[in-house]
Amino acid sequence: MLAFLARRLCFAAFLVFAVSSGALVLARLAPGDFATADLGVRAQSAEAGRLRSRYGLDRPLGAQYAEWLSRAARFDFGESMLYGRPVRDLIPERAANTAVLALAALAVATLIGLPLGVITGSGRGGLPAAIIRAGSVALLSAPPLLTSLFLVFLAARTRLLPVGGMGGSTGAAGGALADFVRHLIVPAAALALPLAAMFERLQSQAMSETIAQRFVLAALARGIPWPRVLWRGAFKAALRPVASVYGIVVGTLLSGSFAVEIITSWPGLGRLMLDALRYRDVYLVAGCAAAGAVFLAIGTLMSDVALALVDPRTQE
Amino acid sequence: MTRHTRNLAAFFLAVLALGAAWAGVRRASNAAATRVGAPSDPGVRPTGVPRGGELVVSIRTEPVTFNRFVKGDSSTDLVSNLLNAKLVRINRATQEVEPWLAERWTRSDDGLRYTLKLREGVVFSDGHPFTADDVLFSFAAAADEAGGSVLAGALHAGGGTPEFTAPDPLTVVMTLSEPFAPGVRILDNVPILPRHRLQPALASATLASVWGLDTPPGDLAGLGPFVLAEYLPGQRLIFTRNPSYFVRDADGAALPYLDRLVVRVIPDQDAELLALEAGDIDMTTSEVRPEDYAPLKRAADAGKITLLDLGVGYDADAMWFNLRPGAFDGDPRASWIQRDELRQAITMAIDRKVFADTVYLGAGVPVYGPITPANRLWYAAEAPQPRYDPAAAKALIESIAGGQPVRFSLLVPKGRTAIERAGAVIRDELKKIGVTVDVVALDGAALVQRVAGPSPRFDAAYFSLYASDTDPAINPDFWLSSGTAHVWNMMQTTPATSWERQIDELFAKQAASSDEGERHRLFADIQKIFAAHQPVLYFVAPRVFVASSSRVAHVEPGLTRPQLLWAPDRVAVSPARAARPER
Numbered sequence: 001m002l003a004f005l006a007r008r009l010c011f012a013a014f015l016v017f018a019v020s021s022g023a024l025v026l027a028r029l030a031p032g033d034f035a036t037a038d039l040g041v042r043a044q045s046a047e048a049g050r051l052r053s054r055y056g057l058d059r060p061l062g063a064q065y066a067e068w069l070s071r072a073a074r075f076d077f078g079e080s081m082l083y084g085r086p087v088r089d090l091i092p093e094r095a096a097n098t099a100v101l102a103l104a105a106l107a108v109a110t111l112i113g114l115p116l117g118v119i120t121g122s123g124r125g126g127l128p129a130a131i132i133r134a135g136s137v138a139l140l141s142a143p144p145l146l147t148s149l150f151l152v153f154l155a156a157r158t159r160l161l162p163v164g165g166m167g168g169s170t171g172a173a174g175g176a177l178a179d180f181v182r183h184l185i186v187p188a189a190a191l192a193l194p195l196a197a198m199f200e201r202l203q204s205q206a207m208s209e210t211i212a213q214r215f216v217l218a219a220l221a222r223g224i225p226w227p228r229v230l231w232r233g234a235f236k237a238a239l240r241p242v243a244s245v246y247g248i249v250v251g252t253l254l255s256g257s258f259a260v261e262i263i264t265s266w267p268g269l270g271r272l273m274l275d276a277l278r279y280r281d282v283y284l285v286a287g288c289a290a291a292g293a294v295f296l297a298i299g300t301l302m303s304d305v306a307l308a309l310v311d312p313r314t315q316e
Numbered sequence: 317m318t319r320h321t322r323n324l325a326a327f328f329l330a331v332l333a334l335g336a337a338w339a340g341v342r343r344a345s346n347a348a349a350t351r352v353g354a355p356s357d358p359g360v361r362p363t364g365v366p367r368g369g370e371l372v373v374s375i376r377t378e379p380v381t382f383n384r385f386v387k388g389d390s391s392t393d394l395v396s397n398l399l400n401a402k403l404v405r406i407n408r409a410t411q412e413v414e415p416w417l418a419e420r421w422t423r424s425d426d427g428l429r430y431t432l433k434l435r436e437g438v439v440f441s442d443g444h445p446f447t448a449d450d451v452l453f454s455f456a457a458a459a460d461e462a463g464g465s466v467l468a469g470a471l472h473a474g475g476g477t478p479e480f481t482a483p484d485p486l487t488v489v490m491t492l493s494e495p496f497a498p499g500v501r502i503l504d505n506v507p508i509l510p511r512h513r514l515q516p517a518l519a520s521a522t523l524a525s526v527w528g529l530d531t532p533p534g535d536l537a538g539l540g541p542f543v544l545a546e547y548l549p550g551q552r553l554i555f556t557r558n559p560s561y562f563v564r565d566a567d568g569a570a571l572p573y574l575d576r577l578v579v580r581v582i583p584d585q586d587a588e589l590l591a592l593e594a595g596d597i598d599m600t601t602s603e604v605r606p607e608d609y610a611p612l613k614r615a616a617d618a619g620k621i622t623l624l625d626l627g628v629g630y631d632a633d634a635m636w637f638n639l640r641p642g643a644f645d646g647d648p649r650a651s652w653i654q655r656d657e658l659r660q661a662i663t664m665a666i667d668r669k670v671f672a673d674t675v676y677l678g679a680g681v682p683v684y685g686p687i688t689p690a691n692r693l694w695y696a697a698e699a700p701q702p703r704y705d706p707a708a709a710k711a712l713i714e715s716i717a718g719g720q721p722v723r724f725s726l727l728v729p730k731g732r733t734a735i736e737r738a739g740a741v742i743r744d745e746l747k748k749i750g751v752t753v754d755v756v757a758l759d760g761a762a763l764v765q766r767v768a769g770p771s772p773r774f775d776a777a778y779f780s781l782y783a784s785d786t787d788p789a790i791n792p793d794f795w796l797s798s799g800t801a802h803v804w805n806m807m808q809t810t811p812a813t814s815w816e817r818q819i820d821e822l823f824a825k826q827a828a829s830s831d832e833g834e835r836h837r838l839f840a841d842i843q844k845i846f847a848a849h850q851p852v853l854y855f856v857a858p859r860v861f862v863a864s865s866s867r868v869a870h871v872e873p874g875l876t877r878p879q880l881l882w883a884p885d886r887v888a889v890s891p892a893r894a895a896r897p898e899r
Contacts, residue, residue, distance in 0.1 A: 032761030156590035163591040267550020
């Protein structure tokens with residue numbers, strides 16, 4: 001197990017290095033730079049020259065990259081041109097917000113999607129199963145951007161939930177944590193609903209294949225009640241497909257959260273990266289990409305662990 | 317339950333528990349890290365305007381610093397206007413200069429010296445007295461380009477940057493190297509900072525790195541109407557009344573009227589308007605998009621919000637060609653693409669009524685130059701206004717193209733719906749006269765790189781060009797051939813054309829003249845020359861609409877951003893509805 005974890009950590013370190021380096025190089029090669037983005041048509045002024053000189057944008061890409069790399073080795077990822085703050089200070093505060101959102105969405109999607117998948121995949125769901133299937137297809141068809149807009153619209157019209165932001169005001173009714181949870185509902189639901197639909201579809205497919213297997217028939221023949229066969233034996237056996245995509249889902253949540261964070265004013269990594277890209281803040285782009293790679297690595301690790309839990313054969 | 321199922325359940329529960337626990341820790345640490353005590357209410361109660369309450373406004377991008385001297389974006393500027401005061405303030409509703417920290421001023425007969433008397437008894441929010449030394453310090457910091465100041469350009473007056481001296485603690489003298497008609501108007505560009513706090517940073521050329529967003533709110537000291545109480549990154553800034561603020565209203569009551577002002581960061585404009593309709597915010601800090609007018613009008617009719625029509629805006633989006641000499645060397649289009657006739661044909665070929673209806677959904681008026689009718693003081697109605705005449709436009713095109721196909725690309729910024737629609741209208745209208753336009757949408761930085769980079773590579777562009785002031789003398793960057801915003805051919809060492817040389821000369825004269833009538837005549841001449849050569853094409857100026865909640869009781873709308881919050885000390889909320897609905 002230790003060797004397995006060591007391999008995974010090495011892979012994660014390589015992933016972070018490759019992704020952040022690639023992001024920095026691509027952002028630097030993209031047309032325009034921080035001075036053009038910041039100063040607009042006055043990008044040839046003396047002020048633009050000073051900005052380029054201050055952030056090394058007037059140096060060749062190779063020299064800039066080499067310097068960034070040598071500093072990154074000492075965990076100094078440079079200074080954000082946009083915010084004038086060290087990247088290593090900016091990333092954790094935003095990445096943590098994204099992690100909370102992603103974890104909440106993942107938990108909600110899992111708790112909703114898997115049981116519904118069991119119901120629709122059992123073949124005995126009747127009309128409710130058909131409605132769930134239709135709902136899943138509809139949610140899968142809608143991009144997170146649309147789901148977010150709809151939920152924000154719903155929140156605005158019903159006035160039941162805050163329209164956006166992260167809340168946490170100490171003066172709010174019920175305290176800061178309750179206020180935070182109320183603000184979390186809309187963005188988490190926007191991310192969780194399409195994900196729950198995906199889990200439902202995967203689990204449903206796996207269930208319908210599992211219950212056709214002979215061990216299910218044998219269990220029923222031994223007189224074990226159908227619900228017990230379904231929710232214990234078949235459910236566990238059908239979990240493998242969902243567990244195997246968990247890691248990818250974490251990565252997807254990060255990228256999918258870009259749109260959701262913008263629409264719902266959630267101050268996460270997605271919003272930060274969008275601003276960084278728009279302003280060609282190359283060090284911040286590299287930092288955000290590195291954080292994304294860390295998310296992906298953690299997700300992959302979670303996926304492997306989950307898979308090992310539901311299918312002991314993978315440990316061999 | 318089998319061992320594996322139990323393990324799986326435990327795994328999911330652990331994920332949930334970790335998330336919830338982290339959330340709690342995060343909220344608690346945020347609150348602990350940035351909270352400071354709110355200042356007490358001075359206890360003055362005016363009789364005229366409602367006092368107290370909280371106003372919530374939205375911005376779409378977060379400020380990048382609390383130091384206005386190093387960044388000039390709209391959010392940083394808004395925050396600076398809450399925290400700081402200036403010597404004078406341009407009233408955005410009337411465009412007149414009004415006293416602020418300077419209570420009066422005089423000008424010498426030769427127009428070179430302005431003597432400003434400062435208010436007595438003014439103190440910073442930390443209690444330190446304000447004197448002329450703070451003014452000298454602030455203008456020295458503004459002029460310190462090497463230290464990272466972005467305000468140096470805003471202080472250019474005629475031949476150079478003014479000199480500031482202080483004969484006594486309550487007097488400041490501004491001396492110009494040559495007469496400059498706008499005079500003290502340029503002082504609206506520089507907030508006054510506390511010398512006692514920031515002098516070491518200026519001395520060590522590190523002013524650019526002070527007062528970043530990680531500065532504890534208690535370390536900021538200003539002369540503005542509010543003090544920062546709390547900042548939550550990416551979410552909001554909470555300001556409370558500055559009890560030391562020096563301005564009083566006509567009733568003699570201390571301003572500001574509000575107890576609290578919350579600035580929320582809402583990046584998406586759709587979400588911003590939904591928040592306004594839902595009552596989560598009281599006002600936005602920018603104008604309403606044309607496509608949002610109809611739903612907001614319905615909300616206004618239902619009594620949920622107030623929608624204000626402020627009339628025609630000062631700025632219109634503009635189209636221009638690359639007129640840099642040699643830009644099309646070796647290109648077969650070189651014989652016609654930079655000629656005046658092409659631009660004259662285009663301005664005749666665009667049906668401005670169709671343009672206004674399609675791009676601004678009817679809420680716009682035709683314009684023919686950079687000065688719109690909104691700028692009543694400087695608009696020259698007598699400048700030529702070409703009529704819509706596609707047949708004449710087509711004949712003009714044929715006369716210069718000599719049978720060649722007329723085709724060019726038009727760069728537009730991606731994601732700006734009105735501008736993208738405008739690109740489509742230009743393409744469709746010009747197609748009718750046989751001109752093919754390839755509209756290319758690029759993101760902002762890429763577009764600027766193509767248009768204003770070291771070696772501009774573009775045929776034509778359609779973009780927003782904002783003037784920094786309604787007085788043309790304060791916008792030399794656009795008008796002068798040496799200007800950095802002279803977009804069609806920037807930063808010329810000597811004027812490339814005789815008409816640009818003529819504009820340069822007239823501009824210098826009008827900026828230096830102390831005779832307002834002469835200034836207007838000279839600037840009307842400039843507008844006529846501009847209209848004759850059309851280096852930049854203007855089609856329609858949009859009407860400006862702004863929306864606020866019906867709680868907002870006392871605003872003086874201006875046409876420039878933030879239209880309703882340019883004087884935050886004078887904004888109030890209705891007492892009957894001061895309490896926000898509990899959400």
